[in-house]
Amino acid sequence: MLESKNQNQNIHRFTIFRVRLFLVGILLFCLLIMTSSCRSTLLNSQSNDNSKLVLVNPTPPSTFNYPISRSPYGIFGYIYEGLMSENGLTGELEPALAESWIFSEDQKRIIFTLRSELKWSNGEPLTADDVVFTYQDIYLNQKIPTVYRDFLRIGSSGAFPSIKKIDQRRIEFILPEPFAPFLRYILRLKILPAHALRDSVSATDADGKPLFLSIWNTNTQPEKIISNGAFKLENYIPSQRIVLQKNPFYWRSDSAGESLPYLDKIIIQIIPSTDNQLLRFRSGELDSIRVDAEAFQLLKREEKRGKYKIYNGGPQGGYQFVGFNLNQGINSQGKPFLDPIKSSWFNNLAFRQAVAYGINRQRINNNIYRGLGEIQHSALGVNSPYYLSPKSGLKVYQYNPKKAKKILLDAGFKYNNVNELLDENGNQVEFTILVKSEEKLRIDTAVQIKEDLSQIGIKGNLQILNFNTVLQKLLLTRDWECYVGAFGVPGSDFEPNLLSLLWSSQGSFHQFNLGSRPGEPPIKNWQVSDWEKEIDRLFTAGYQTVDENKRREIYGEFQKIVAEQLPIFFLVNPLSLQAIRNHIDNLKFSAIGGAFWNIDELKIRE
Numbered sequence: 001m002l003e004s005k006n007q008n009q010n011i012h013r014f015t016i017f018r019v020r021l022f023l024v025g026i027l028l029f030c031l032l033i034m035t036s037s038c039r040s041t042l043l044n045s046q047s048n049d050n051s052k053l054v055l056v057n058p059t060p061p062s063t064f065n066y067p068i069s070r071s072p073y074g075i076f077g078y079i080y081e082g083l084m085s086e087n088g089l090t091g092e093l094e095p096a097l098a099e100s101w102i103f104s105e106d107q108k109r110i111i112f113t114l115r116s117e118l119k120w121s122n123g124e125p126l127t128a129d130d131v132v133f134t135y136q137d138i139y140l141n142q143k144i145p146t147v148y149r150d151f152l153r154i155g156s157s158g159a160f161p162s163i164k165k166i167d168q169r170r171i172e173f174i175l176p177e178p179f180a181p182f183l184r185y186i187l188r189l190k191i192l193p194a195h196a197l198r199d200s201v202s203a204t205d206a207d208g209k210p211l212f213l214s215i216w217n218t219n220t221q222p223e224k225i226i227s228n229g230a231f232k233l234e235n236y237i238p239s240q241r242i243v244l245q246k247n248p249f250y251w252r253s254d255s256a257g258e259s260l261p262y263l264d265k266i267i268i269q270i271i272p273s274t275d276n277q278l279l280r281f282r283s284g285e286l287d288s289i290r291v292d293a294e295a296f297q298l299l300k301r302e303e304k305r306g307k308y309k310i311y312n313g314g315p316q317g318g319y320q321f322v323g324f325n326l327n328q329g330i331n332s333q334g335k336p337f338l339d340p341i342k343s344s345w346f347n348n349l350a351f352r353q354a355v356a357y358g359i360n361r362q363r364i365n366n367n368i369y370r371g372l373g374e375i376q377h378s379a380l381g382v383n384s385p386y387y388l389s390p391k392s393g394l395k396v397y398q399y400n401p402k403k404a405k406k407i408l409l410d411a412g413f414k415y416n417n418v419n420e421l422l423d424e425n426g427n428q429v430e431f432t433i434l435v436k437s438e439e440k441l442r443i444d445t446a447v448q449i450k451e452d453l454s455q456i457g458i459k460g461n462l463q464i465l466n467f468n469t470v471l472q473k474l475l476l477t478r479d480w481e482c483y484v485g486a487f488g489v490p491g492s493d494f495e496p497n498l499l500s501l502l503w504s505s506q507g508s509f510h511q512f513n514l515g516s517r518p519g520e521p522p523i524k525n526w527q528v529s530d531w532e533k534e535i536d537r538l539f540t541a542g543y544q545t546v547d548e549n550k551r552r553e554i555y556g557e558f559q560k561i562v563a564e565q566l567p568i569f570f571l572v573n574p575l576s577l578q579a580i581r582n583h584i585d586n587l588k589f590s591a592i593g594g595a596f597w598n599i600d601e602l603k604i605r606e
Contacts, residue, residue: 059073059272060239065215073467075233078229079228083191086490088593091494097251101183108178120226122226132171152189155176161182181498197215240270244268261599281579288584291577294441308582313575313576314383317488317492319486320442321484321485321568322568325346326347349566352569357398373574375572376570377563378563379558388560392556395563415457430461431460434483435465443462478514487509489501505532531565535561
């Protein structure tokens, strides 16, 4: 699942890229955002009910209010839909609540036509009024701190579109200028029920804040949470499980006229430990599990006896990385987010490049990922048509600790008699390496990075925290030093501008130098580097042209800057592997959508 006062007019031009997410979804989308570890894993219930499946999330939900949720581990993809959806095999946009859309000749007006007779999960009609309410009263409401607002910022001015109701089924968006990524952006915006939420938006609490901010929390009675997706909330037992049931008013049906989904229920178990998930899968209790490299050989040997198949979707989307906190800002108490001594190291390009040469990524792939991954060099995936390869001029950093030491010495660092690295003032180079606790392979990677850095005299201390706490440090308190993490936005291979969440200086996940959030005062001494400004310019140029050759040049330059400046250093991109029992029908597995992007079409074979 953050705007700042701009330092000059050049920065101001890029306010379009402030706060964007697909945590949520990184959400985003599952932002997300983001990595394969954020995917829910499908498991079979111990019940005899063949239309019931069980999913796994590693962390409990913080809210059932979609616009203000910041966790990538949500249920929203099962209970809500937007105007459009994304095909999990091809990545193409497809109709969802809207059956069609049409652009004007000048590309600045888009008319969406809703399907007829749409209904909410409580049987109330879903109309154009709900769409207008969702956009105008929630996503564009400055009093509601949603990360999705900046998906609606258009062009270099950052202006918002206007939206109006034409009739009960048609809505028109009016853009201030043509904006190529617009459909990909609003793809992630779910439609919410006006009849259930309008009063909470207009009413305020004692502090003058909308009651909407506290509605639909995890203590809310399930029947009060109204949805429009294939499922609706039935029950939640805190920190144990979420139960979803079939939405009887869901709009989809199959070719024979049978209403979807086929499944009656989904149970989402909350199990932090991947080891426990593996044990339950091997015992026959579970129908599916995401296969990491550590478990691959074991599960492959048992594939026939266990009556399952391991699906390989190729390299996962997004990337895993190690990065430093480059933020030189001062918090509200007048203290720097980061120790100025350490900040001086991290903001030294030579230091970052030396660290890159000092990390043995091939050993990470061989020992941790068992060879089931690929070393990643670029900010775009190899499957992207905009990918710039090393052969085409992308700078790469092959493991070379001797070169790393030389770079450090040339930059003014020195070694003492026990090979510890010191800066020019005699301070020992030592920092914490933050990593989330829910994924063992991520922790193992952080351990090896610590070992590799010790070979060039740098001392790293692991800081292993649950993911919600990690997000708080990255995106709220900003009090972290080095981070081993991952990032991804669904659809970014087809539309690189979606990555502005991370790469724009105003992006909501610009974690290596995060500015202020909406509603926060400007961060004192927050500085945007020249190369960050150039990335901002390139992303603006990228959405302003539809010429594919020009776009390849633009995003090629972006990749070169990232490879040179190394705000983050890419590690290993693992394969997308999933073990799924043979009795689950209608699977359409892919690296884009995973195993269960078409959950409403799945059946259990008796």
